[in-house]
Amino acid sequence: MSTKQGFRRREATALALLSAAMMTAEITLTRVFAVAQFYHFAFMIISLVLLGLGAAGTLIALFPRLTHLPPGSLLWATGTGFAVTTLLAFATFNAIPFDPFGVAWDPGQWFVLAVHVFLFTLPFMAIGVAVAVLLEQSGERGGMVYGLNLGGAALGALLALSVPSFLQAEGTLLASATVAALAAVVAGTRTRLIHVLTAMAVLLVSGWLAAERPGPFQLYLSPYKALPQALQYPGARVTWQGWNAFSRIDLVKSSGIRSLPGLSIRYTGPIPEQRALFWDGDNPSPVLASPQPFPAAAYMPLATAFVLRPRPNVLVLSARGGLDVAVALTLGARQVWAVEANPLVVQAAESVYRQPVVQVVLEGDRAFLQRTDQEFDLIVFSLTAAYRPVRSGAYSLAEDYRYTVEAFTHALGRLKDNGVLVVTRWLQTPPSEWVRAFALAVAAVEQAGGDPKAQIVAFRGYNTGTLLVQRRPFTQTEVTQVREFLETRGWDLVWAPGMRPEWANRYNVLPSPVYYRLFSSLLNAADREQWFAQQPFDVRPPTDNRPFFEHYFRWRQAGEVWQSLGKTWAPFGGAGYFVVLATLLILSVMALLLILVPLAAYQRTRSVPQPWPWVYPLSYFSALGLGFLFVEIPLIQLFILYLNQPIYAFTTVLIALLTFGAVGSWRWGRRLPGHTALWVAFIAVVMTFVLPWGMRQTLGWPLWARGMVTVLGLAPLATVMGMPFPRGLYLVSRGTREWIPWVWAINAALSVVASPLATLLALTWGFRTVLIGGVLAYWVAWISAQVWERRARGPVAPPAR
Numbered sequence: 087m088s089t090k091q092g093f094r095r096r097e098a099t100a101l102a103l104l105s106a107a108m109m110t111a112e113i114t115l116t117r118v119f120a121v122a123q124f125y126h127f128a129f130m131i132i133s134l135v136l137l138g139l140g141a142a143g144t145l146i147a148l149f150p151r152l153t154h155l156p157p158g159s160l161l162w163a164t165g166t167g168f169a170v171t172t173l174l175a176f177a178t179f180n181a182i183p184f185d186p187f188g189v190a191w192d193p194g195q196w197f198v199l200a201v202h203v204f205l206f207t208l209p210f211m212a213i214g215v216a217v218a219v220l221l222e223q224s225g226e227r228g229g230m231v232y233g234l235n236l237g238g239a240a241l242g243a244l245l246a247l248s249v250p251s252f253l254q255a256e257g258t259l260l261a262s263a264t265v266a267a268l269a270a271v272v273a274g275t276r277t278r279l280i281h282v283l284t285a286m287a288v289l290l291v292s293g294w295l296a297a298e299r300p301g302p303f304q305l306y307l308s309p310y311k312a313l314p315q316a317l318q319y320p321g322a323r324v325t326w327q328g329w330n331a332f333s334r335i336d337l338v339k340s341s342g343i344r345s346l347p348g349l350s351i352r353y354t355g356p357i358p359e360q361r362a363l364f365w366d367g368d369n370p371s372p373v374l375a376s377p378q379p380f381p382a383a384a385y386m387p388l389a390t391a392f393v394l395r396p397r398p399n400v401l402v403l404s405a406r407g408g409l410d411v412a413v414a415l416t417l418g419a420r421q422v423w424a425v426e427a428n429p430l431v432v433q434a435a436e437s438v439y440r441q442p443v444v445q446v447v448l449e450g451d452r453a454f455l456q457r458t459d460q461e462f463d464l465i466v467f468s469l470t471a472a473y474r475p476v477r478s479g480a481y482s483l484a485e486d487y488r489y490t491v492e493a494f495t496h497a498l499g500r501l502k503d504n505g506v507l508v509v510t511r512w513l514q515t516p517p518s519e520w521v522r523a524f525a526l527a528v529a530a531v532e533q534a535g536g537d538p539k540a541q542i543v544a545f546r547g548y549n550t551g552t553l554l555v556q557r558r559p560f561t562q563t564e565v566t567q568v569r570e571f572l573e574t575r576g577w578d579l580v581w582a583p584g585m586r587p588e589w590a591n592r593y594n595v596l597p598s599p600v601y602y603r604l605f606s607s608l609l610n611a612a613d614r615e616q617w618f619a620q621q622p623f624d625v626r627p628p629t630d631n632r633p634f635f636e637h638y639f640r641w642r643q644a645g646e647v648w649q650s651l652g653k654t655w656a657p658f659g660g661a662g663y664f665v666v667l668a669t670l671l672i673l674s675v676m677a678l679l680l681i682l683v684p685l686a687a688y689q690r691t692r693s694v695p696q697p698w699p700w701v702y703p704l705s706y707f708s709a710l711g712l713g714f715l716f717v718e719i720p721l722i723q724l725f726i727l728y729l730n731q732p733i734y735a736f737t738t739v740l741i742a743l744l745t746f747g748a749v750g751s752w753r754w755g756r757r758l759p760g761h762t763a764l765w766v767a768f769i770a771v772v773m774t775f776v777l778p779w780g781m782r783q784t785l786g787w788p789l790w791a792r793g794m795v796t797v798l799g800l801a802p803l804a805t806v807m808g809m810p811f812p813r814g815l816y817l818v819s820r821g822t823r824e825w826i827p828w829v830w831a832i833n834a835a836l837s838v839v840a841s842p843l844a845t846l847l848a849l850t851w852g853f854r855t856v857l858i859g860g861v862l863a864y865w866v867a868w869i870s871a872q873v874w875e876r877r878a879r880g881p882v883a884p885p886a887r
Contacts, residue, residue: 096158096272096273097157097158097161097273098234099269099272100158100161100162100165100269100270100272100273101161101216101217101220101231101234101235101238101269102234102237102238102241103165103238103265103266103268103269103272104161104164104165104168104213104216104238104265104266104269105213105217105234105235105236105237105238105239105241105242106238106239106241106242106245106265107165107168107169107213107242107262107263107265107266107269108135108168108209108210108213108239108242108262108266109238109239109240109241109242109243109246109740109744110242110243110245110246110249110258110259110261110262110265111172111209111210111242111259111262111263112131112132112135112210112242112246113242113243113246113247113733113736113737113740114246114250114255114258114259114262115131115134115206115259116131116733116736117250117255117331117332117334117733118176118179118255118256118259118305119131120366121255121305121307121334121366121367122179122183122305122306122307122308122367123184123308132715132841133838133841133842134203134206134207134210135210136210136834136835136837136838136841137203137207137210137676137834137838138206138207138208138209138210138211138212138213138214139210139211139213139214139217139830139834139837140214140830140831140832140833140834140835140837140838141207141211141214141831142210142211142212142213142214142215142217142218142827142830142831142834143214143218143827143828143829143830143831143832143834144679144827144831145211145215146215146218146219146222146827152215152219153219153222153223153827155219157220157223157273158273158274159273160215160216160219160220160273161216161269161270161272161273162270162273162274162285163270164212164213164215164216164270165212165216165266165267165268165269165270165271165273165285166266166267166270166284166285166288167208167209167212168209168212168213168263168266169263169264169266169267169270169288169289169292170263170288171205171208171209171212172209172259172260172262172263172266172292173260173263173291173292173295173303174205174208175202175205175206175208175209176256176259176260176303177302177303178201178202178205179202179205179206179306180302180303180304180305180306181302182198182201183198183306183308184198184199184202185198185308209266214830214834217231217232217235217830218826218827218830218831219827221815221826221830222826222827232748232808232811232812232815233748233749233808233812234748235748236744236745236747236748236808237744237745237748239740239744240740240741240744240745240748242262242265243737243740243741243744244737244741245258245261245262245265246258246331246737247331247733247734247737248331249261250329250330250331251329251330251331253296253297254299254305254329254334255305255329255334256299256303256304256305257296257297257299258296260292260295260296260299260303261292261293261296263288263292263295263296264289264292264293264296266292267285267288267289267292267293268289270284270285270288270289271285271286271289273285307367308367311367311368312364312367312368312369312370312472313336313338313364313367313368313370314367316338316340316342316343316362316364316370317338319340319341319342320342321340321341322338322339322340322342323338323339323340324336324337324338325337325338325339325361326433326434328430328433328434329430330428330429330430331731331733331734331737332428332731332732332733332734333365333366333428333430334365334366334367335363335364335365335428335430335431335434336363336364336367337361337362337363337364337373337434337435338361338362338363338364338370339361340361340362343360343361343362343372344357344360345360345362345370345371345372346372346382346386346409347409347469347473347510347512347549347550348386348387348469348510348547348549348550348552349382349385349386349547350385350386350547350575350576350577351547351548351576351593351594352385352574352575352576353382353385355381355382356381356382357382358374358375358376358380358382359374359375359376360372360373360374360375361373361374361375361407362407363406363407363431363434363435365406365428365431368472369470369471369472370472371406371407371409371470372407372409373407373408373409373434373435373437373438374408374409374412374437374438375437376437377412377415377437377438377440377441379415379416380412380416383412383413383416383417384416384417385575386413387508387510387545387547387550387552387577388410388413388414388417388466388508388510389413389417389571389575390545390552390554390568390571390572390575390577391464391466391506391508391554392417392418392419392464393567393568393571394506394554394564394567394568395463395464395504395505395506396418397418397419397420398419398420398462398463398464399419399420399421399422399423399462399463399464400414400419400421400422400423400462400463400464400465400466401422401423401425401462401464401465401466401500402414402422402423402424402425402466402468403425403451403454403465403466403467403468403488403497404425404426404427404451404467404468404470404488405424405425405426405431405439405468406426406431406435406468406470407431407435407438408424408435408438408439409468410466410468411424411438411439411441411444412438414464414466415441415443415444419443419464420443421443421445422441422443422444422445423444423445423447423462424439424444424445424446424447425447425449425450425451425454426439426446426447426448427448427449427450427451427730427731429448432446432448449730449789450729450730450731451487451488451493452487452488452493452496452727452785453730453785453786453789453792454786455493455496455497455500456496456782456785456786457785457786457787458500458786460500461500461501461502461505462500462501462502462505463501463502463504463505463506464505464506464507464508465497465500465501465505465506465507465508466508467488467489467497467507467508467509467510469510469511469512469550471512471636473512473549474512484634484636485633485634485723485726485732486628486633486634486635486636487630487633487726487727489523489526489628489633489635490526490627490628490629490630490633490635491526491529491530491533491627491628491629491630492629492630493630494507494526494527494529494530494555495530495533495534497530498530498531498534498555498557499534501556501557502557503557503558504556504557504558505556505557506554506555506556507527507553507554507555507556508552508553508554509523509527509552509553509555510550510551510552510553511523511550511551512549512550512551513546513549513550513551516622516623517600517601517604518623518625518638519636519638520546520550520551520601521601521604521605521608521621521625522625522626522627522628522635522638523551523553524542524544524551524553524581524604524605524608525608525618525625525626525627526627526628527542527553527555528542528608528609528627529627530555530627531555534557536557536558536559537559538609539583539609540559540560540583541555541556541557541558541559541560542554542555542556542581543560543565543568543579543581543582543583544579544580544581544582544601544605545568545572545577545578545579545580546577546578546580546594546601547575547576547577547578547594548594551580551601554568559583560582560583562583562584565582565583565584568582569582569589576593576594577593577594578590578591578592578593578594580601580602580605581602581605581606581609585602585606587599587602590602622640623638623639623640624637624638624639624640625638629852630727631852631853631854632848632849632851632852632853633723633727634849637849670839670842670843670846674839676835676838678835702870702873702874703814703817703818703825703828703829703832703874704832705866705867705870706814706867706870706871706874707811707814707829707832707833707836708832708833708835708836709763709836709863709864709866709867709870710763710810710811710814710833710836710863710864710867711832711833711834711835711836711837711840712836712837712839712840712859712860712863713763713766713767713860713861713862713863713864713866713867714807714837714840714860715837715840715841715844715860716840716844716856716857716859716860716863717766717770717803717807717857717860717861717864718739718740718743719840719841719844719845719848719853719856720844720848720853720854720856720857720860721739721743721800722735722736722739723735723848723853724777724778724781724853725738725739725796727781728781728785728792728796729789729792729793729796730789734789734793738793738796738797739796739800741797742796742797742799742800742801742804743800743804743807743808744804745797745804746800746801746804746805746808747804747805747807747808748808749805749808750804750805750806750807750808750809761868762806762809762810762813762868762871763810763864763865763867763868763871764864764865764868765806765809766803766806766807766809766810766864767861767862767864767865767868769802769803769806770803770857770860770861770864771861773800773803774854774857776799777799780795780799810864810867810871811833814829814871815829817871817874817875844856844859847859
């Protein structure tokens, strides 16, 4: 690579812009896939990006002439290629949508999915070609190229956070193509006029598409999501829509909207006029068209708590459409605190939130509970999820830090001495969701030093179950009050202190009192772990280490899920877990090919006297690829709790890792690997103890302050994580520089596998297990580096036949 001032200014700028376009596209695609399809597909973006980067190394190994391109021409070609393929991939994604429900009976859907994966891989392969070639051309100065790549990507992460509020997700994705085209213009000014004109044309087209978003570039939503289904009702229409970095909110007006979850079967009065608020095209929440009191409120499950605590101060967590807020106001609450982290939700449901006795808190639930010193008469966990069969699997990969043992324990600590925690969840067959919520309440009460048999009351209606949890035991008078009120509403008591079997299953009659038996057996179980192991679904209480409330899958269900494939109204046969597993298997095969194909190409064209020299770079860069993602993913998950939203955690952690990783790469990248991988492992272990403590101390701080704490807290780890890769490149460049694209492919290939593998491990054993795996991977990299450095005597030759 040229080291003249021209490269340092134009080509360096172009490389930084291209890296920014890549990261903006990667983050935005997680939103595009989550909105257009289901949560399954959002997490797959990381693997898709890394697959493209790894394929770039393989492409260069097969076509080594690419390494002779001048930097300006290379960046012009890859920038233009990124922009064009991004536009093509997104247009195809909307024009030929993938049907996840149809894979069981329509084999063509697998082809559609393959086309989508292939097309969205191409832009990232273009980026990978640019970086891998520049790394090879730079030789011992590879740390500078790697640093520019990381620094530009950090800038792209900032763009992905700020732009969606103005351009929406699809416009932001198209804007990433515009940034890539701008990089091509900057690089093309050092080459030919035709390059400049071509790049300018692509720049203008992509910029216009980002601003206007004509038909093929309007985001297509899966017809199985709730929003497209609601709009099929005659007269239904979207009256308001808003985007921000972590959500798309739609407000729908329709005469067919009638949603009062848990409403008593005894209620025969009018249903208030409602709107429906949709988050990412799904999970509709009712919004009352008028803030006036409505008679149905006295027949909602929350009314039971008002029998125990009249005129209370009420805290509503994740208030969403504000139904619980409206119920509390109608029933006579003195003051209502409505906690909602999304300002778009408050804007859409302003008729409910703008009441004199309602105090809106734009903050995450856990952050508010940590910050406030106030105690409440009632704390309500709003039911924000729509009903879905337990086998649907559509949200089994979604984390929810409201429904963990730590969250419930913290909420109990914010109750007054006679305060009540109110939790309502859906009822499914076989029992699962409400059983897990009950187990969660039991664990939280025990962790707080209480007696769950005396402090929990559970009752159910037709399709919902509600828990009332107190800080102190229920008195006999309170139990009598609850029983008498439930009788007037036709709700069934499932558990209460002094519970008798004949009190259960009287109104909403089931074939057997299954919930009473389950709750009673759980409370009386001598060995809780054995009780959980005997259940058909995994209903163990989630923790912050494993916060997957809607993940009920057990491996012994695999045969049943396979037999139901194509026979249930659920994507992939009903197990989101299988989507991850299938992704892991497919990507493992692809990753293996990325490593073996260039290796085979070397074997055909070269012969060497030294056997097996490729074992050392293979093990070193494989361990780095696996270890980086195994450390990054738990950190992202840890900071979801801290920063309220997954996209905030994803972006902020990436900014920290990329920015300080660029510093580590640029400043200390031109040395032998040494002990850098061991330092990463050591600091990662220290962080597992320091970060949670620091987060607990600062969780109540403002969001911007927590973002700064995140970036600065990760700085030491991010800096050392930026060192091992360029140092390994330096060792390769001392031997056979042509191997650089191959080791680039190795690193990306193992990162491809690491993403779904980390998800599987986290679902099964929690994120600490994933982090331990990352520490072990860096330890393997350190061992490989030590052996590699000792055996590196002169040039390292390519592998022999």
